[in-house]
Amino acid sequence: MEDRAAIEQSALCWHQAVCEGTVDWDAFTLWLEAAPAHAAAYDSVALADSLLDQHRDALSQTHQAQRQRHRWWPVGAGVAASLLALAWWHGGASTTPSAPDITQTSTAARALALADGTHITLAPRSRLEQRGNSFSVAGDAVFDVPHRPGRTMVITGGGLAISDIGTRFELNVEAQGVRLTVAEGRVSVALPGVAAPLIVNADHALLWRASTAQATLSERPHARIGTWARGELSYTDAPLDLVVADIARYGDRPLALSPALGDTHFTGTLLLGHGHSPAQDLARLLGLAWHVPAAGGAGRLEPANQR
Amino acid sequence: MRDQSEFAPDLSDAEAGSADGPPDGLMAVYAQNRHALLRFLCARTRDADLAQDLCQELWLRIARAAPGPLGNPRAYLFQAANRLALDHARGAWRRSMRDGEWLAGEDGALHAPDLRPDPAPGADDALIAAQEAALLARAIAQLPPGAARALTLHKIDGLTHSQVAAHMGISRSGVEKHMAVAMKHLRAALADCGAGARAASHPSEAPEMLPLAGDDHGR
Numbered sequence: 001m002e003d004r005a006a007i008e009q010s011a012l013c014w015h016q017a018v019c020e021g022t023v024d025w026d027a028f029t030l031w032l033e034a035a036p037a038h039a040a041a042y043d044s045v046a047l048a049d050s051l052l053d054q055h056r057d058a059l060s061q062t063h064q065a066q067r068q069r070h071r072w073w074p075v076g077a078g079v080a081a082s083l084l085a086l087a088w089w090h091g092g093a094s095t096t097p098s099a100p101d102i103t104q105t106s107t108a109a110r111a112l113a114l115a116d117g118t119h120i121t122l123a124p125r126s127r128l129e130q131r132g133n134s135f136s137v138a139g140d141a142v143f144d145v146p147h148r149p150g151r152t153m154v155i156t157g158g159g160l161a162i163s164d165i166g167t168r169f170e171l172n173v174e175a176q177g178v179r180l181t182v183a184e185g186r187v188s189v190a191l192p193g194v195a196a197p198l199i200v201n202a203d204h205a206l207l208w209r210a211s212t213a214q215a216t217l218s219e220r221p222h223a224r225i226g227t228w229a230r231g232e233l234s235y236t237d238a239p240l241d242l243v244v245a246d247i248a249r250y251g252d253r254p255l256a257l258s259p260a261l262g263d264t265h266f267t268g269t270l271l272l273g274h275g276h277s278p279a280q281d282l283a284r285l286l287g288l289a290w291h292v293p294a295a296g297g298a299g300r301l302e303p304a305n306q307r
Numbered sequence: 308m309r310d311q312s313e314f315a316p317d318l319s320d321a322e323a324g325s326a327d328g329p330p331d332g333l334m335a336v337y338a339q340n341r342h343a344l345l346r347f348l349c350a351r352t353r354d355a356d357l358a359q360d361l362c363q364e365l366w367l368r369i370a371r372a373a374p375g376p377l378g379n380p381r382a383y384l385f386q387a388a389n390r391l392a393l394d395h396a397r398g399a400w401r402r403s404m405r406d407g408e409w410l411a412g413e414d415g416a417l418h419a420p421d422l423r424p425d426p427a428p429g430a431d432d433a434l435i436a437a438q439e440a441a442l443l444a445r446a447i448a449q450l451p452p453g454a455a456r457a458l459t460l461h462k463i464d465g466l467t468h469s470q471v472a473a474h475m476g477i478s479r480s481g482v483e484k485h486m487a488v489a490m491k492h493l494r495a496a497l498a499d500c501g502a503g504a505r506a507a508s509h510p511s512e513a514p515e516m517l518p519l520a521g522d523d524h525g526r
Contacts, residue, residue, distance in 0.1 A: 008494075012487055018389060024349060024387040032350035039353050046393050047400060048493045051439055052462045058440040059472070060463050 004037070011041035015049060024235050100129040105139075109229060116151070119144040121226055125249045139249065140172040142226035147185070159209055164188040167202075170225035174245045178208040183225045191215055207239075233270045233278060240264040240286075244301065247278045254298035261301060263289070333369050336380040344388050351392045361391045400497075404435055446496035450489055457485035459491075 014031065015099055017023035032039045052059070057260055103110060104127045112120040112128070122128050126139025137157040145153060147166025155162045157173035160180070167185025172178065179188065188197040189206060192213065200206050201221050207216045220236065227234050228250050243266050244257045250272050268285055269277035279299050283290035292299045339342070343364065348358035365388050377383045449456055453475075460471045461482070468486075474480045 003497055008491060009487060012483075012490060018386070021382065021386075023383065025387075026343065029343070029350050030346045032347070036353060039351060042351075043396055043492045044497070045490060046389075047396050048497055049462075050393055050397060051443060051497070052458075052493070055436070056463055059444060062440075062444045063459060063463055155503040276446055 007035075007037050007041045007245075008045070011038065011045045015041055015045045019049075047259060056228050065136050100131045100136075103128045103130075116148060116273045117146040118153070121229060123226075123228060123249065137171050137173050139174075140170065140228070142168075142170045142229075144168045151270050157190045158210060161190040162187050163190070163197075168225065172242075172246075174242060175210070176245060177210055177239070178206075179242065180206040180208075181220060181223050183223045205236075207242075209239075228272065231272045231276075233272065235266050235268060235270075237265045240266055240301075243270075243282065244279075247282065251278055253292075256298045256300045258300065258302040277292075330503060333377065333380050333384070337366060337384055338383060340381055344384060347385060348388055348392060351389065352395070358396065360387065361395065364391055398505060401435055404438065443493070446493050449488075449496075450492050454489040454492065455483045457482050458489035461486065 010031065014023065014028055018028070026147045031239065032042065043054035063105050103112060103122055105122050105124050109124055110122045112122065114120070118137075119303050121142040122130065123140035123142075126137070126141060128141060129136040133151065133153045135153070137155060143155065143165070144167045145167055152163055153165045155165070155171060157171055160178050162169075162171065165185075165187055167187055168181060169180060169182040169185075169187060171180050180187070180200060182200050182202050184202050186199055186201045189200055191208065198206070198215070198217070200217065203219060203221050205218050205220045205223065207218070209215070218237070224234060228246070233243070233246050233250065240261050241257055244255050247270070248255045264286065266282065266286065270276075270281050272278060279301065280290050282288070283301055287304055289302045289304045290299060291302060344365065345358055347360045347363050349355055352358055352361070365384065368387065369384070447458060450458065456475060457471055458473055459467045461468065465476060468479050468482045472482045476480065477485075
Protein backbone atom coordinates (compact mmCIF):
# COMPACT_ATOMS: atom_id res chain seq x y z
CA MET A 1 0.00 0.00 0.00
CA GLU A 2 1.21 3.48 -0.89
CA ASP A 3 2.30 5.35 2.20
CA ARG A 4 1.10 8.79 3.06
CA ALA A 5 4.47 10.50 2.66
CA ALA A 6 4.75 9.17 -0.90
CA ILE A 7 1.25 10.40 -1.72
CA GLU A 8 2.05 13.84 -0.35
CA GLN A 9 5.26 14.01 -2.32
CA SER A 10 3.42 13.00 -5.50
CA ALA A 11 0.74 15.61 -4.81
CA LEU A 12 3.44 18.27 -4.48
CA CYS A 13 4.99 17.19 -7.78
CA TRP A 14 1.65 17.29 -9.58
CA HIS A 15 0.91 20.70 -8.11
CA GLN A 16 4.30 21.97 -9.21
CA ALA A 17 3.65 20.70 -12.74
CA VAL A 18 0.21 22.35 -12.78
CA CYS A 19 1.72 25.66 -11.66
CA GLU A 20 4.49 25.47 -14.25
CA GLY A 21 2.05 24.52 -17.03
CA THR A 22 3.90 21.29 -17.78
CA VAL A 23 1.31 18.85 -16.49
CA ASP A 24 -0.06 15.97 -18.58
CA TRP A 25 -3.74 16.38 -17.74
CA ASP A 26 -4.74 12.85 -18.72
CA ALA A 27 -1.97 11.33 -16.61
CA PHE A 28 -2.94 13.65 -13.76
CA THR A 29 -6.56 12.50 -14.05
CA LEU A 30 -5.45 8.86 -13.86
CA TRP A 31 -3.39 9.58 -10.76
CA LEU A 32 -6.32 11.35 -9.09
CA GLU A 33 -8.62 8.42 -9.91
CA ALA A 34 -6.20 5.83 -8.59
CA ALA A 35 -7.09 6.44 -4.92
CA PRO A 36 -9.30 8.86 -2.97
CA ALA A 37 -6.28 9.83 -0.90
CA HIS A 38 -4.59 11.21 -4.02
CA ALA A 39 -7.27 13.80 -4.69
CA ALA A 40 -7.48 14.72 -1.01
CA ALA A 41 -3.70 15.20 -0.80
CA TYR A 42 -3.68 17.31 -3.94
CA ASP A 43 -6.63 19.34 -2.64
CA SER A 44 -4.82 20.25 0.57
CA VAL A 45 -1.56 21.11 -1.22
CA ALA A 46 -3.34 23.34 -3.73
CA LEU A 47 -5.40 24.99 -1.00
CA ALA A 48 -2.38 25.72 1.21
CA ASP A 49 -0.50 27.14 -1.76
CA SER A 50 -3.42 29.31 -2.86
CA LEU A 51 -3.73 30.71 0.66
CA LEU A 52 -0.03 31.57 0.63
CA ASP A 53 -0.48 33.34 -2.69
CA GLN A 54 -3.56 35.21 -1.54
CA HIS A 55 -1.92 36.44 1.66
CA ARG A 56 1.53 37.05 0.22
CA ASP A 57 1.40 40.81 0.87
CA ALA A 58 0.28 40.41 4.48
CA LEU A 59 2.91 37.72 5.09
CA SER A 60 5.56 39.85 3.43
CA GLN A 61 4.76 42.75 5.75
CA THR A 62 4.92 40.43 8.76
CA HIS A 63 8.23 39.06 7.53
CA GLN A 64 9.67 42.54 6.95
CA ALA A 65 8.67 43.57 10.46
CA GLN A 66 10.40 40.50 11.84
CA ARG A 67 13.50 41.25 9.81
CA GLN A 68 13.56 44.77 11.23
CA ARG A 69 13.18 43.49 14.77
CA HIS A 70 15.80 40.78 14.42
CA ARG A 71 18.50 42.48 12.41
CA TRP A 72 21.42 41.44 14.56
CA TRP A 73 25.09 42.15 14.23
CA PRO A 74 27.72 39.92 15.79
CA VAL A 75 30.42 41.48 17.85
CA GLY A 76 34.11 40.85 18.39
CA ALA A 77 35.71 41.69 21.70
CA GLY A 78 38.28 44.41 21.84
CA VAL A 79 37.11 46.38 18.83
CA ALA A 80 35.03 48.72 20.95
CA ALA A 81 38.16 50.06 22.57
CA SER A 82 39.80 50.75 19.22
CA LEU A 83 36.66 52.48 17.96
CA LEU A 84 36.60 54.67 21.00
CA ALA A 85 40.27 55.44 20.60
CA LEU A 86 39.66 56.32 16.95
CA ALA A 87 36.79 58.57 17.92
CA TRP A 88 38.86 60.36 20.51
CA TRP A 89 41.75 60.76 18.08
CA HIS A 90 39.41 61.96 15.35
CA GLY A 91 37.97 64.67 17.54
CA GLY A 92 41.13 65.43 19.43
CA ALA A 93 43.16 66.10 16.30
CA SER A 94 41.67 69.55 15.95
CA THR A 95 42.01 70.55 19.53
CA THR A 96 44.56 70.58 22.30
CA PRO A 97 44.70 67.57 24.63
CA SER A 98 43.41 69.59 27.53
CA ALA A 99 41.01 68.39 30.24
CA PRO A 100 37.46 67.91 28.91
CA ASP A 101 34.57 70.21 29.67
CA ILE A 102 32.20 68.24 31.85
CA THR A 103 28.54 68.99 32.41
CA GLN A 104 26.70 66.94 35.01
CA THR A 105 23.01 67.33 35.81
CA SER A 106 21.14 66.23 38.93
CA THR A 107 17.32 66.38 39.04
CA ALA A 108 16.92 69.08 36.40
CA ALA A 109 17.78 69.12 32.71
CA ARG A 110 20.21 71.61 31.25
CA ALA A 111 20.35 73.25 27.83
CA LEU A 112 23.73 73.93 26.22
CA ALA A 113 24.37 76.13 23.19
CA LEU A 114 27.69 75.71 21.40
CA ALA A 115 29.42 78.37 19.32
CA ASP A 116 28.86 76.42 16.07
CA GLY A 117 25.08 76.51 16.48
CA THR A 118 24.72 73.07 18.03
CA HIS A 119 22.13 72.78 20.79
CA ILE A 120 22.31 70.00 23.36
CA THR A 121 19.68 69.28 25.99
CA LEU A 122 21.14 67.17 28.74
CA ALA A 123 18.55 65.15 30.67
CA PRO A 124 18.44 64.87 34.47
CA ARG A 125 21.06 62.63 36.08
CA SER A 126 23.18 62.71 32.93
CA ARG A 127 26.75 63.65 32.06
CA LEU A 128 28.36 65.18 28.98
CA GLU A 129 32.07 65.45 28.34
CA GLN A 130 33.44 67.61 25.53
CA ARG A 131 36.87 67.75 23.94
CA GLY A 132 36.68 69.96 20.88
CA ASN A 133 34.32 68.26 18.46
CA SER A 134 34.22 65.03 20.45
CA PHE A 135 31.55 64.36 23.02
CA SER A 136 30.85 61.52 25.37
CA VAL A 137 27.42 60.93 26.86
CA ALA A 138 26.24 59.01 29.92
CA GLY A 139 22.52 59.21 30.53
CA ASP A 140 20.35 60.98 27.99
CA ALA A 141 20.94 63.93 25.67
CA VAL A 142 19.15 65.45 22.69
CA PHE A 143 21.38 66.85 19.95
CA ASP A 144 20.31 69.44 17.38
CA VAL A 145 23.32 69.82 15.11
CA PRO A 146 23.38 72.13 12.07
CA HIS A 147 25.18 70.71 9.07
CA ARG A 148 28.60 72.28 8.59
CA PRO A 149 30.63 71.01 5.62
CA GLY A 150 34.15 70.13 6.65
CA ARG A 151 33.33 69.55 10.27
CA THR A 152 32.81 66.13 11.78
CA MET A 153 31.41 65.84 15.25
CA VAL A 154 31.86 62.53 17.01
CA ILE A 155 29.68 61.49 19.93
CA THR A 156 30.47 58.34 21.87
CA GLY A 157 28.52 56.42 24.46
CA GLY A 158 28.27 52.82 25.54
CA GLY A 159 30.86 51.71 22.97
CA LEU A 160 29.15 53.35 20.00
CA ALA A 161 30.60 56.21 17.99
CA ILE A 162 28.18 58.48 16.11
CA SER A 163 29.43 60.80 13.36
CA ASP A 164 28.63 62.53 10.04
CA ILE A 165 26.16 64.70 11.81
CA GLY A 166 23.78 67.35 10.61
CA THR A 167 20.65 66.24 12.27
CA ARG A 168 18.41 65.97 15.31
CA PHE A 169 18.63 62.87 17.43
CA GLU A 170 18.44 61.56 20.98
CA LEU A 171 21.12 59.41 22.50
CA ASN A 172 20.40 57.45 25.66
CA VAL A 173 23.27 55.59 27.28
CA GLU A 174 22.51 53.23 30.14
CA ALA A 175 24.40 50.30 31.57
CA GLN A 176 21.77 48.01 30.04
CA GLY A 177 22.11 49.40 26.53
CA VAL A 178 22.26 52.35 24.18
CA ARG A 179 19.28 53.84 22.36
CA LEU A 180 19.65 56.19 19.42
CA THR A 181 16.56 57.78 17.88
CA VAL A 182 16.97 59.94 14.78
CA ALA A 183 14.24 62.53 14.11
CA GLU A 184 15.85 64.40 11.19
CA GLY A 185 18.72 63.79 8.80
CA ARG A 186 20.90 60.76 9.25
CA VAL A 187 23.89 59.65 11.27
CA SER A 188 26.68 57.16 10.83
CA VAL A 189 27.18 54.76 13.72
CA ALA A 190 30.25 52.63 14.35
CA LEU A 191 29.25 49.51 16.25
CA PRO A 192 31.74 47.42 18.19
CA GLY A 193 32.91 44.52 16.06
CA VAL A 194 31.35 45.72 12.80
CA ALA A 195 33.73 46.90 10.10
CA ALA A 196 31.35 49.09 8.10
CA PRO A 197 29.49 51.94 9.75
CA LEU A 198 25.72 51.69 10.02
CA ILE A 199 23.64 54.53 8.60
CA VAL A 200 20.62 55.37 10.72
CA ASN A 201 18.12 57.54 8.87
CA ALA A 202 15.37 59.78 10.18
CA ASP A 203 12.41 58.02 11.77
CA HIS A 204 14.57 55.09 12.79
CA ALA A 205 15.84 53.92 16.15
CA LEU A 206 18.82 51.78 17.02
CA LEU A 207 19.01 49.71 20.17
CA TRP A 208 22.39 48.37 21.24
CA ARG A 209 22.39 45.77 23.98
CA ALA A 210 25.74 45.70 25.77
CA SER A 211 25.08 42.42 27.58
CA THR A 212 24.47 40.44 24.41
CA ALA A 213 26.32 42.71 21.97
CA GLN A 214 23.27 42.81 19.71
CA ALA A 215 21.85 45.71 17.75
CA THR A 216 18.26 46.17 16.60
CA LEU A 217 17.23 48.74 14.01
CA SER A 218 13.55 49.60 13.84
CA GLU A 219 11.34 52.14 12.16
CA ARG A 220 9.91 54.97 14.25
CA PRO A 221 7.58 56.93 12.00
CA HIS A 222 7.36 60.56 13.13
CA ALA A 223 9.96 59.82 15.77
CA ARG A 224 9.58 62.03 18.83
CA ILE A 225 12.73 62.76 20.77
CA GLY A 226 13.32 64.35 24.15
CA THR A 227 9.70 63.85 25.19
CA TRP A 228 10.85 63.69 28.82
CA ALA A 229 11.31 67.47 28.61
CA ARG A 230 7.53 67.71 28.05
CA GLY A 231 6.72 65.33 30.88
CA GLU A 232 6.25 62.19 28.77
CA LEU A 233 8.08 58.94 28.24
CA SER A 234 6.92 57.25 25.02
CA TYR A 235 7.88 53.72 24.02
CA THR A 236 7.38 51.29 21.18
CA ASP A 237 8.20 47.69 22.04
CA ALA A 238 10.89 48.84 24.48
CA PRO A 239 12.67 46.34 26.75
CA LEU A 240 11.31 46.80 30.26
CA ASP A 241 14.71 47.18 31.90
CA LEU A 242 15.37 50.28 29.80
CA VAL A 243 11.95 51.70 30.65
CA VAL A 244 12.73 51.13 34.32
CA ALA A 245 16.09 52.87 33.90
CA ASP A 246 14.25 55.90 32.44
CA ILE A 247 11.73 55.99 35.27
CA ALA A 248 14.59 55.93 37.75
CA ARG A 249 16.26 58.79 35.86
CA TYR A 250 13.22 61.04 35.60
CA GLY A 251 11.26 59.90 38.64
CA ASP A 252 11.74 60.67 42.30
CA ARG A 253 13.20 57.40 43.52
CA PRO A 254 15.30 54.48 42.26
CA LEU A 255 13.41 51.57 40.73
CA ALA A 256 14.47 47.95 40.39
CA LEU A 257 13.08 45.22 38.13
CA SER A 258 12.52 41.58 38.99
CA PRO A 259 14.73 39.32 36.83
CA ALA A 260 11.57 37.37 36.02
CA LEU A 261 10.47 40.35 33.88
CA GLY A 262 13.68 40.51 31.89
CA ASP A 263 12.03 39.57 28.58
CA THR A 264 9.03 41.89 28.95
CA HIS A 265 8.58 44.76 26.48
CA PHE A 266 6.41 47.85 26.77
CA THR A 267 4.58 50.05 24.29
CA GLY A 268 2.86 53.17 25.53
CA THR A 269 3.30 56.56 27.17
CA LEU A 270 4.02 57.30 30.82
CA LEU A 271 3.49 60.74 32.34
CA LEU A 272 6.05 62.45 34.55
CA GLY A 273 5.79 65.25 37.07
CA HIS A 274 3.61 66.13 40.03
CA GLY A 275 0.57 63.94 40.48
CA HIS A 276 1.99 61.16 38.31
CA SER A 277 3.75 57.99 39.26
CA PRO A 278 5.24 56.42 36.12
CA ALA A 279 6.25 53.28 38.03
CA GLN A 280 2.72 52.79 39.31
CA ASP A 281 1.25 53.51 35.89
CA LEU A 282 3.62 51.04 34.27
CA ALA A 283 2.67 48.38 36.82
CA ARG A 284 -1.04 48.96 36.11
CA LEU A 285 -0.62 48.90 32.34
CA LEU A 286 1.35 45.66 32.40
CA GLY A 287 -0.55 44.02 35.26
CA LEU A 288 2.53 43.95 37.47
CA ALA A 289 3.05 44.44 41.20
CA TRP A 290 4.82 47.62 42.33
CA HIS A 291 6.38 47.39 45.77
CA VAL A 292 7.62 50.44 47.63
CA PRO A 293 9.49 49.98 50.90
CA ALA A 294 7.79 51.90 53.76
CA ALA A 295 11.19 53.11 54.89
CA GLY A 296 11.95 54.59 51.48
CA GLY A 297 14.61 53.39 49.06
CA ALA A 298 14.22 51.69 45.70
CA GLY A 299 10.82 50.57 44.46
CA ARG A 300 10.53 47.22 42.73
CA LEU A 301 8.42 45.87 39.86
CA GLU A 302 7.53 42.20 40.05
CA PRO A 303 5.12 39.76 38.43
CA ALA A 304 1.69 40.20 40.01
CA ASN A 305 1.55 36.70 41.46
CA GLN A 306 4.93 36.92 43.16
CA ARG A 307 5.20 37.05 46.97
CA MET B 308 -15.53 2.34 -6.19
CA ARG B 309 -17.90 3.87 -8.71
CA ASP B 310 -17.60 3.19 -12.39
CA GLN B 311 -16.23 6.19 -14.24
CA SER B 312 -19.07 5.88 -16.79
CA GLU B 313 -21.33 7.10 -14.01
CA PHE B 314 -19.58 10.47 -14.34
CA ALA B 315 -20.15 10.93 -18.06
CA PRO B 316 -23.61 12.36 -18.56
CA ASP B 317 -24.77 13.71 -21.90
CA LEU B 318 -23.89 17.20 -23.08
CA SER B 319 -26.66 19.74 -22.94
CA ASP B 320 -27.80 21.19 -26.26
CA ALA B 321 -26.11 24.47 -25.56
CA GLU B 322 -22.85 22.79 -24.54
CA ALA B 323 -22.94 20.61 -27.64
CA GLY B 324 -23.47 23.66 -29.81
CA SER B 325 -26.70 22.46 -31.36
CA ALA B 326 -28.57 25.67 -30.60
CA ASP B 327 -26.39 27.89 -32.75
CA GLY B 328 -24.83 25.42 -35.13
CA PRO B 329 -21.41 23.75 -34.71
CA PRO B 330 -19.23 25.37 -32.07
CA ASP B 331 -15.95 26.89 -33.09
CA GLY B 332 -12.71 27.96 -31.42
CA LEU B 333 -12.47 27.30 -27.71
CA MET B 334 -16.08 26.16 -27.62
CA ALA B 335 -15.24 23.46 -30.14
CA VAL B 336 -12.28 22.34 -28.06
CA TYR B 337 -14.56 22.28 -25.04
CA ALA B 338 -17.10 20.12 -26.87
CA GLN B 339 -14.38 17.73 -28.01
CA ASN B 340 -12.95 17.42 -24.49
CA ARG B 341 -16.02 17.72 -22.33
CA HIS B 342 -15.97 14.09 -21.23
CA ALA B 343 -12.28 14.29 -20.36
CA LEU B 344 -12.89 17.54 -18.47
CA LEU B 345 -15.82 16.03 -16.59
CA ARG B 346 -13.83 12.94 -15.76
CA PHE B 347 -11.01 15.15 -14.48
CA LEU B 348 -13.39 17.19 -12.33
CA CYS B 349 -14.98 14.01 -10.94
CA ALA B 350 -11.55 12.71 -9.98
CA ARG B 351 -10.53 16.10 -8.63
CA THR B 352 -13.63 16.71 -6.47
CA ARG B 353 -14.74 13.09 -5.88
CA ASP B 354 -18.31 14.27 -6.42
CA ALA B 355 -20.22 13.59 -9.64
CA ASP B 356 -22.91 16.22 -9.11
CA LEU B 357 -20.41 18.88 -8.20
CA ALA B 358 -18.29 17.94 -11.22
CA GLN B 359 -21.32 18.44 -13.46
CA ASP B 360 -21.97 21.84 -11.92
CA LEU B 361 -18.36 22.93 -12.34
CA CYS B 362 -18.28 21.71 -15.92
CA GLN B 363 -21.37 23.75 -16.66
CA GLU B 364 -19.79 26.76 -14.95
CA LEU B 365 -16.69 26.32 -17.09
CA TRP B 366 -18.80 26.32 -20.27
CA LEU B 367 -20.66 29.45 -19.13
CA ARG B 368 -17.42 31.25 -18.45
CA ILE B 369 -15.86 30.56 -21.81
CA ALA B 370 -19.17 31.34 -23.54
CA ARG B 371 -19.38 34.70 -21.77
CA ALA B 372 -15.81 35.82 -22.16
CA ALA B 373 -13.83 33.84 -24.68
CA PRO B 374 -10.12 34.57 -24.36
CA GLY B 375 -7.92 35.54 -27.29
CA PRO B 376 -5.91 33.08 -29.36
CA LEU B 377 -4.53 30.25 -27.22
CA GLY B 378 -1.43 28.16 -27.89
CA ASN B 379 -2.90 25.14 -26.13
CA PRO B 380 -6.67 25.57 -25.72
CA ARG B 381 -7.10 22.08 -24.24
CA ALA B 382 -4.60 22.82 -21.46
CA TYR B 383 -6.30 26.17 -20.92
CA LEU B 384 -9.64 24.44 -20.33
CA PHE B 385 -8.12 21.94 -17.87
CA GLN B 386 -6.37 24.77 -16.01
CA ALA B 387 -9.66 26.65 -15.83
CA ALA B 388 -11.46 23.51 -14.59
CA ASN B 389 -8.76 22.96 -11.98
CA ARG B 390 -9.12 26.58 -10.86
CA LEU B 391 -12.88 26.16 -10.47
CA ALA B 392 -12.34 23.07 -8.32
CA LEU B 393 -9.84 24.98 -6.20
CA ASP B 394 -12.22 27.93 -5.84
CA HIS B 395 -14.89 25.55 -4.62
CA ALA B 396 -12.47 24.00 -2.12
CA ARG B 397 -11.56 27.51 -0.94
CA GLY B 398 -15.24 28.26 -0.38
CA ALA B 399 -15.69 25.04 1.60
CA TRP B 400 -12.61 25.88 3.65
CA ARG B 401 -13.87 29.35 4.46
CA ARG B 402 -17.29 28.02 5.39
CA SER B 403 -15.67 25.50 7.71
CA MET B 404 -13.61 28.28 9.32
CA ARG B 405 -16.67 30.46 9.72
CA ASP B 406 -18.79 27.61 11.12
CA GLY B 407 -15.99 26.60 13.45
CA GLU B 408 -15.81 30.12 14.82
CA TRP B 409 -19.55 30.25 15.31
CA LEU B 410 -19.83 26.92 17.01
CA ALA B 411 -16.92 27.65 19.31
CA GLY B 412 -18.30 31.05 20.27
CA GLU B 413 -16.35 34.10 21.35
CA ASP B 414 -16.64 33.11 25.01
CA GLY B 415 -15.23 29.66 24.36
CA ALA B 416 -18.60 27.97 24.94
CA LEU B 417 -20.49 26.16 22.21
CA HIS B 418 -23.30 28.09 20.56
CA ALA B 419 -25.75 27.09 17.89
CA PRO B 420 -25.13 29.23 14.79
CA ASP B 421 -28.78 30.33 14.62
CA LEU B 422 -28.53 31.85 18.10
CA ARG B 423 -25.88 34.31 17.00
CA PRO B 424 -26.33 37.45 14.92
CA ASP B 425 -25.28 37.11 11.32
CA PRO B 426 -22.30 39.39 10.79
CA ALA B 427 -22.12 41.62 7.73
CA PRO B 428 -20.69 39.63 4.80
CA GLY B 429 -17.89 42.12 4.17
CA ALA B 430 -16.82 42.19 7.78
CA ASP B 431 -17.03 38.42 7.92
CA ASP B 432 -14.79 37.98 4.87
CA ALA B 433 -12.27 40.51 6.16
CA LEU B 434 -12.19 38.76 9.51
CA ILE B 435 -11.65 35.36 7.94
CA ALA B 436 -8.94 36.77 5.65
CA ALA B 437 -7.18 38.20 8.69
CA GLN B 438 -7.54 34.89 10.48
CA GLU B 439 -6.11 33.04 7.50
CA ALA B 440 -3.12 35.38 7.28
CA ALA B 441 -2.48 35.09 11.02
CA LEU B 442 -2.80 31.32 10.84
CA LEU B 443 -0.24 31.16 8.02
CA ALA B 444 2.15 33.54 9.79
CA ARG B 445 2.00 31.41 12.94
CA ALA B 446 2.52 28.22 10.97
CA ILE B 447 5.51 29.70 9.13
CA ALA B 448 7.02 30.90 12.41
CA GLN B 449 6.88 27.33 13.72
CA LEU B 450 8.57 25.74 10.71
CA PRO B 451 12.06 24.24 10.97
CA PRO B 452 14.58 26.99 10.05
CA GLY B 453 15.56 25.59 6.64
CA ALA B 454 11.96 25.00 5.61
CA ALA B 455 10.94 28.46 6.80
CA ARG B 456 13.79 30.06 4.86
CA ALA B 457 13.04 28.18 1.66
CA LEU B 458 9.31 28.83 1.89
CA THR B 459 9.80 32.53 2.58
CA LEU B 460 12.25 33.01 -0.27
CA HIS B 461 10.07 31.10 -2.72
CA LYS B 462 6.51 32.00 -1.78
CA ILE B 463 6.92 35.46 -0.21
CA ASP B 464 10.03 36.89 -1.91
CA GLY B 465 9.11 35.25 -5.22
CA LEU B 466 12.41 33.49 -5.97
CA THR B 467 12.40 30.38 -8.16
CA HIS B 468 13.57 27.07 -6.70
CA SER B 469 16.92 27.51 -8.49
CA GLN B 470 17.33 31.01 -7.10
CA VAL B 471 16.43 29.79 -3.62
CA ALA B 472 19.03 27.03 -3.98
CA ALA B 473 21.71 29.55 -4.96
CA HIS B 474 20.67 31.89 -2.15
CA MET B 475 20.77 29.17 0.50
CA GLY B 476 23.85 27.45 -0.91
CA ILE B 477 22.08 24.12 -1.31
CA SER B 478 20.95 21.95 -4.23
CA ARG B 479 17.61 22.35 -5.97
CA SER B 480 16.52 18.98 -4.59
CA GLY B 481 17.45 20.30 -1.14
CA VAL B 482 15.08 23.22 -1.73
CA GLU B 483 12.34 20.83 -2.81
CA LYS B 484 12.82 18.79 0.36
CA HIS B 485 12.56 21.96 2.46
CA MET B 486 9.43 22.96 0.55
CA ALA B 487 7.90 19.52 1.10
CA VAL B 488 8.49 19.84 4.84
CA ALA B 489 7.08 23.37 4.85
CA MET B 490 3.95 22.43 2.92
CA LYS B 491 3.38 19.41 5.15
CA HIS B 492 3.50 21.63 8.24
CA LEU B 493 1.23 24.23 6.65
CA ARG B 494 -1.31 21.62 5.62
CA ALA B 495 -1.31 20.25 9.15
CA ALA B 496 -1.82 23.75 10.54
CA LEU B 497 -4.71 24.34 8.16
CA ALA B 498 -6.18 20.97 9.02
CA ASP B 499 -6.30 21.96 12.68
CA CYS B 500 -8.69 24.79 11.79
CA GLY B 501 -12.27 24.76 10.61
CA ALA B 502 -15.13 22.55 11.66
CA GLY B 503 -14.99 20.38 8.57
CA ALA B 504 -11.30 19.85 8.95
CA ARG B 505 -11.71 18.90 12.59
CA ALA B 506 -14.37 16.42 11.67
CA ALA B 507 -12.09 14.94 9.05
CA SER B 508 -9.08 14.73 11.30
CA HIS B 509 -9.71 11.16 12.38
CA PRO B 510 -7.44 8.93 10.28
CA SER B 511 -10.02 6.20 9.98
CA GLU B 512 -12.53 8.59 8.44
CA ALA B 513 -10.58 10.89 6.18
CA PRO B 514 -6.82 10.74 6.56
CA GLU B 515 -6.09 13.65 4.26
CA MET B 516 -7.34 16.37 6.54
CA LEU B 517 -9.04 19.13 4.57
CA PRO B 518 -12.78 19.43 3.98
CA LEU B 519 -13.62 17.94 0.64
CA ALA B 520 -15.41 20.00 -1.94
CA GLY B 521 -19.07 19.10 -1.84
CA ASP B 522 -18.71 16.10 0.45
CA ASP B 523 -22.42 16.20 1.13
CA HIS B 524 -23.36 15.88 -2.54
CA GLY B 525 -24.56 12.64 -4.08
CA ARG B 526 -23.16 10.27 -1.46
